[in-house]
Amino acid sequence: MTAIGLDIANLSLVQAAEAVRQGEVSAVALLEACLANLDAHEEAVNATIWVDREGAFAAAGAADAEHAAGGPIGSLHGVPLAHKDMYYQAGRLSTCGSAIRKDFVPSYSATVIERLAAYQFPVKLNEVSRGFFDRSATLETGALAEDMRGALKDPPDSAAVAHLSAVPFYNSKLRTTCVATMMAAGHAENALPQAARVTVNCRILPGEPAAEVATTLRRLAGDDRIALRTVYVPIPSPPSPLTPAIMGPLERLVAEQFPNVPIVPVMEAGATDGLFLRNAGIPTYGVSAVFEEQNDVRAHGRDERLRVQSFYEALEFWYRMMQAYASDRLTP
16 A cells, blocks of 8 residues: 555644555554654654654554454554653653663553553444444445445444444544643652553543442552542533524525535533533533644644634624524524
């Protein structure tokens, strides 16, 4: 497989995973590009302690073979990984930034990180997420469309779910996700770490009790010495129903301003103030009307951006939408 027209080494994590999944680039080619980029800048930035090139190429080759065989693949299948060496990985140099451990190679991996990375919460669909896969299946073709239909079966087709789970965007619609986003350990550069802290960001599906998610995390930790502390207490927020009174005006306005553009309900993976309105008994919806690249989401990033044309088109749509809902007599 080759990647024609792709700047492989500068793909985002999501773009790289999708390129491998779609066969636009092989895991080996992606690794070669990343290593070439590393070699070009390592002397200036001194970012790595040790690079397991042989192991990386072996893993990349195995990833390509698994992909070619059509088996289930994970969300980051074939994407090279680098991690801070204070988190032990069996057989890998782990210095913890200390000269005392300059040659230390642990025989085991950090259990919490290993278990969390491997675990997937069960698939749970609601009216909105079912509507998303149902309507999206009519827009897609080939294996992707079949996978979306397979996820809607009762019970969901396991192979279809595995394929969809390999794409972070689809995976977030299928299940609750918990990912380690920040890691910190130690108190000084010249002392061994006495404690470590991992921030785990969970996107909990509507209807899934937060207490059950916390119980799962404790089970994955598997060590009573590890304390689990909730930084932000989740507020349950059931999805608002997709009634004809809501969908009707939208379908009419979209047909007028954006002919032939389908309407697909999407369950937002981020947090919104809508949860407070829903808990007050007020159905709440968000209508983007902004056209953007699905695999180039930069929300909250330093390079967050929006096409100028999309901004003004959305502004016009929102104005007309508010007029429509204000004038139409909506009934439950």
